[in-house]
Amino acid sequence: MNTIRPGWLLLPMASLHCRPRQARLICASALVGFCLFGLTQGLKFSLKGLSRGGGHFSPLDALTTLVVSLGLLTMLFLTSTAISQSVRNDIGDLAILKALGFSSSRIIFSVFLEAALPGLLGAVLGLCLSHPTAVYLLHLLSRGHVLPSPHIGLGQLGLALALTTLILLAGVLLPALRIIRMNVATALSGQP
């Protein structure tokens, strides 16, 4: 035994190591989703600054909300599909864990962690990437006007991490039902 990782990380880390494609998909979808999120938040801040004499800027709010919602829904779809596929492929392995005495909640937590690690990494990377992208886009859009610099604060970061966690929880919901309802003896025998 040359590993010193805590026991609860054993399966998620092994899964990430052996299924990099799934981890990359979840990380990339979170990265794109939260890059869009950060970008729209940053642009909205700057454009609202431009129109501060004109009161509320409702069409911009509606547009940014739409773009962010579409990005996050796409992330939810991709994450949920990746987790479902993983659980479907590994139903035999999950049955072994149940047979050994792992409770359904512990197995679901492990599946959640397997998605949460790349998901949160992608969300943070996406937010980090969104700031320079927003600055560049504003530079293109400004055409000589001086616009307030885009701002992504701790509030947006907290909201992004909370949204990521919610999306991952929603993504693990259907696979969790499958794990709870699994017949261990049937799954171990390899029958569908």
Add this chain to the structure above:
Amino acid sequence: MISLRKVSKIYRGAHSANKVSVLTDFDLDVDVGEFVAIMGPSGSGKTTLLNLVGGLDTPNTGQVVVADNHLEGLSSRELAIWRAHHVGFVFQSHNLIRILSAAENVELPLLLKSLPHKERARLTQEALRQVGLVERAAHRPGALSGGQQQRVGIARAIVSDPAVLLLDEPTGNLDRSTAEDILALLRHLQSGGRTVLMVTHDQDAARAATRTVHLGAV
């Protein structure tokens, strides 16, 4: 230790007419420290019997009592906790987790016992030593032969020192010499007070047991 009373198990197919009754009003008593071999033709319910005793499946009728626990009255969560603390399984088709190394597979039952890492590592090494696989600890199942995988499965079953060992064809994939080593290990565990229930087709393996139960054909 193990008591089955009038246990019946019926598997239903896709159509209601496709019913297969594998155990009917089956009774069995196994004392603490007994080593019982279960023999019988394919389809006679040997694996079903192990699944019922291990709480992986529930009977249609009858009672299954293991270590004073009425299994039919336990919820799936209670059954999981009970399995983690009382039972070690060796499955016919190894059933190792492909993405974990041999040592990590053996370590799995210890994760449920809140042991410190050093203690888990020590027990894992000890279990692998008992089955003669210390030098293959870092290998994944795909890099092990069928016999070695079976021995990893046996190490995983004994690592947490369970009171009941349930083994489905534990020597089926092993050469004669390794099979005898494994049977000697099982006898050693039995002499230490473990109760062993072993399904086998192998007459030689069955001779290692203190008693043989024959299941009839369906």
